[in-house]
Amino acid sequence: MDTNFTRHFLALLARFLSGASVRWIDSQPDTCQRIYFANHTSHMDAVVIWSSLPRQVRALTRPVAAKDYWMGGPIRRHLANRVFNTILIDRTEIKVHQSPVDLMIREIGDIHSLIVFPEGSRSVTGEMGEFKSGLYYLCKKRPDLEMIPVHIDNMNRILPRGEVLPVPLLTCVSFGPPIWLETGEGKNHFLRRARNAVRQLKEL
Amino acid sequence: MGNDFWDDPRTIGLIGGVLLLVGAATVLVRLLKNRDESGLNTAMIEMFRRRIRAWWVLCTVLAAAFLFGQTVTVVLFGLISFWALREFITLTPTRPGDHRALFWVFFLLTPLQFVSVGLLNYKPDAPDLSTWQAMLRTLGSFEFFSIMIPVYGFLFVLARVAIAGDYKRFLERAAKIQAGLLICVYCLSHAPAILTLNSPEYLPNWGSKARFLFFFVLMVQLSDALQYAWARIPSKHPIVPTINPNKTWEGLLGGSLSTVLLGSALWWATPFHGRYWWMAGVMSLVISLMSFAGSITLSAIKRDRGVKDYGTLVEGHGGVLDRIDSICFAAPVFYHLTLWWLGAG
Numbered sequence: 001m002d003t004n005f006t007r008h009f010l011a012l013l014a015r016f017l018s019g020a021s022v023r024w025i026d027s028q029p030d031t032c033q034r035i036y037f038a039n040h041t042s043h044m045d046a047v048v049i050w051s052s053l054p055r056q057v058r059a060l061t062r063p064v065a066a067k068d069y070w071m072g073g074p075i076r077r078h079l080a081n082r083v084f085n086t087i088l089i090d091r092t093e094i095k096v097h098q099s100p101v102d103l104m105i106r107e108i109g110d111i112h113s114l115i116v117f118p119e120g121s122r123s124v125t126g127e128m129g130e131f132k133s134g135l136y137y138l139c140k141k142r143p144d145l146e147m148i149p150v151h152i153d154n155m156n157r158i159l160p161r162g163e164v165l166p167v168p169l170l171t172c173v174s175f176g177p178p179i180w181l182e183t184g185e186g187k188n189h190f191l192r193r194a195r196n197a198v199r200q201l202k203e204l
Numbered sequence: 205m206g207n208d209f210w211d212d213p214r215t216i217g218l219i220g221g222v223l224l225l226v227g228a229a230t231v232l233v234r235l236l237k238n239r240d241e242s243g244l245n246t247a248m249i250e251m252f253r254r255r256i257r258a259w260w261v262l263c264t265v266l267a268a269a270f271l272f273g274q275t276v277t278v279v280l281f282g283l284i285s286f287w288a289l290r291e292f293i294t295l296t297p298t299r300p301g302d303h304r305a306l307f308w309v310f311f312l313l314t315p316l317q318f319v320s321v322g323l324l325n326y327k328p329d330a331p332d333l334s335t336w337q338a339m340l341r342t343l344g345s346f347e348f349f350s351i352m353i354p355v356y357g358f359l360f361v362l363a364r365v366a367i368a369g370d371y372k373r374f375l376e377r378a379a380k381i382q383a384g385l386l387i388c389v390y391c392l393s394h395a396p397a398i399l400t401l402n403s404p405e406y407l408p409n410w411g412s413k414a415r416f417l418f419f420f421v422l423m424v425q426l427s428d429a430l431q432y433a434w435a436r437i438p439s440k441h442p443i444v445p446t447i448n449p450n451k452t453w454e455g456l457l458g459g460s461l462s463t464v465l466l467g468s469a470l471w472w473a474t475p476f477h478g479r480y481w482w483m484a485g486v487m488s489l490v491i492s493l494m495s496f497a498g499s500i501t502l503s504a505i506k507r508d509r510g511v512k513d514y515g516t517l518v519e520g521h522g523g524v525l526d527r528i529d530s531i532c533f534a535a536p537v538f539y540h541l542t543l544w545w546l547g548a549g
Contacts, residue, residue: 160303167310
């Protein structure tokens with residue numbers, strides 16, 4: 001099947017199934033290079049964010065996902081490699097010379113954008129965990145990228161951790177205004193600021 | 205598509221008349237919008253415009269479904285139910301322990317309810333029925349659809365939530381799921397059930413049944429609009445000020461009276477002809493009162509949850525449930541009264 005068609009079809013399907021309403025709060029969709037960072041509660045998160053981007057933006061945006069999950073079967077593997085064009089991170093062996101951040105920077109070149117989940121793994125309660133430091137190093141190496149906070153509401157009720165069957169509730173995906181790493185800003189300060197940017201979107 | 209939906213001039217009269225009215229309203233709103241100095245409230249015009257758009261969608265989708273026949277119409281109402289339930293449960297806080305119960309509510313009970321509605325009319329006339337056909341026919345003949353959710357759905361939700369092992373606020377959580385299921389699925393399913401009523405004299409063919417369902421939906425929408433319009437008159441006596449200060453006694457009385465007048469004037473489109481013409485007015489009154497009950501109930505739930513509309517299907521648009529709350533409440537009474545009248549008349 002034509003990959004472009006599959007891509008478009010799956011995006012529409014994901015939009016319909018998640019019933020997602022999309023909000024851009026003080027922020028506009030753009031094809032410039034960006035890092036979308038979001039809270040993480042379900043395997044569907046990356047697909048839902050990816051599908052709520054406008055078509056031209058979507059074509060340039062690559063989700064970062066866990067290798068152990070997306071290589072778990074032939075269908076998932078096909079979707080990850082050919083359709084969603086994911087960058088897969090091996091969570092089991094993270095080495096110094098093969099760090100995920102270097103891999104991401106190499107893969108996006110100077111055209112692609114990224115969808116990342118800085119918590120590293122899905123939260124159980126729906127409450128956001130602490131951000132891992134990868135986001136900080138990513139910004140440090142590519143300070144020119146716009147960092148867009150994204151909040152996904154309700155996904156932990158649609159497909160909570162440990163469940164296989166989804167309940168078709170309606171989600172809301174909110175994109176916030178971009179943030180950047182300030183000169184001389186420390187790692188912990190930046191990560192806290194980034195986490196708050198995502199959390200604030202829930203209240204708006 | 206070989207059905208007799210358009211054969212009757214009364215069907216063309218009713219649906220054509222409604223389309224003309226909605227068309228006229230569309231033009232009127234466009235004119236008002238272009239005249240900014242008219243001094244009218246722009247927010248009100250915007251709301252009216254959205255209402256009209258919803259009416260266009262409702263009319264076209266319903267008429268298209270009628271062309272395809274009973275199965276498509278029942279499936280259409282099933283999809284509306286499914287979406288309304290999504291909105292209802294999304295706004296209702298649930299706990300992880302409710303997840304499995306909710307899955308079955310959405311993917312088993314909701315479709316099954318509309319299959320049962322379809323079965324009401326399942327009368328295979330083959331001389332030698334297979335066991336399966338006979339079983340399905342029996343399910344239809346004892347009106348499985350009217351007990352499936354209130355009895356078996358009710359028990360299922362309780363048991364499934366209990367089995368999940370989370371006992372915190374157990375009754376409250378089970379009741380929320382049951383209320384959603386009853387309002388959005390069970391009550392709404394009585395609207396397409398109108399299509400399965402049988403009477404050689406009053407509802408002889410598909411066209412007359414479809415027109416009757418259209419009349420029902422039309423009267424609910426009219427009564428909503430008329431109650432809203434009458435509530436605009438200055439002297440205000442809100443009925444339930446804590447829930448919705450816009451619903452006034454003037455609105456309810458004026459709206460109901462004008463709905464009854466319009467409904468009686470449309471008697472020719474209903475099965476209530478001959479000496480029963482006044483039944484069209486009685487039905488309109490019942491519809492009007494139940495519509496009021498429906499919207500005030502759903503307003504109470506919204507107020508408790510601190511939101512204005514269910515769902516944001518289209519940005520700035522009320523949800524599906526906001527459009528159909530009155531239909532949900534009016535449908536069972538309308539269905540049962542008609543059934544009763546057909547039995548007596």
